[in-house]
């Protein structure tokens with residue numbers, strides 16, 4: 268999985284094997300001339316191994332992923348990987364994060380701006396920086412998202428089943444659900460795949476709300492995948508994963524308020540009243 272083990276360079280900053288560094292991989296100016304600098308936290312072992320990206324905050328109001336990475340950054344095993352490299356980016360899209368909004372101020376969705384360009388819109392420039400400074404140095408990544416406003420997603424990892432490496436990595440993370448999800452034009456996942464890099468998308472909880480189940484599943488899943496790759500040592504709970512090839516939304520046929528006795532994430536049979 269890993270390339271030749273050597274110096275990693277991100278946006279002109281060299282990070283040697285065994286070094287931990289915080290690097291700015293993207294800088295943009297606000298109309299007030301304030302610079303928005305986006306940091307990446309890099310942790311390298313002296314021993315060869317995979318280069319793993321853990322990133323969140325692509326959409327500025329999706330907070331669970333930011334918290335997952337914040338908690339991972341405090342975990343002692345992350346700062347001293349046994350092999351390979353961990354690159355953690357808690358907030359990809361700082362401008363939208365500042366406004367607690369999904370999209371950028373011009374209405375663009377950053378995750379539809381990839382691969383981006385050096386002279387395009389703000390989203391296009393951020394996407395360009397991610398594609399040029401981060402994606403080339405990684406082997407694979409996990410991009411943390413949540414459901415939308417008032418859409419609470421049960422913790423799930425989205426990947427492309429047609430690519431067996433995607434499914435293999437998702438199983439090492441072992442979330443409650445792994446769901447087949449085709450690539451979307453303009454997304455980080457699709458553009459990274461063109462460079463042979465796997466990006467799995469974790470979705471859990473809803474926007475602007477911390478959800479403990481979502482945060483715990485994302486945090487534990489990350490530690491589990493790193494442990495399964497022998498990058499860290501950790502005691503982790505057993506997990507049970509259901510692999511779903513096709514998913515479907517059930518929409519209410521009538522207007523009104525919805526209340527259900529069913530617990531979030533529970534099973535139901537066909538024709539059962541939910």
Ligand SMILES: [Zn+2]
Nearest residue numbers: 326329412413
């Ligand atoms: Zn999102």
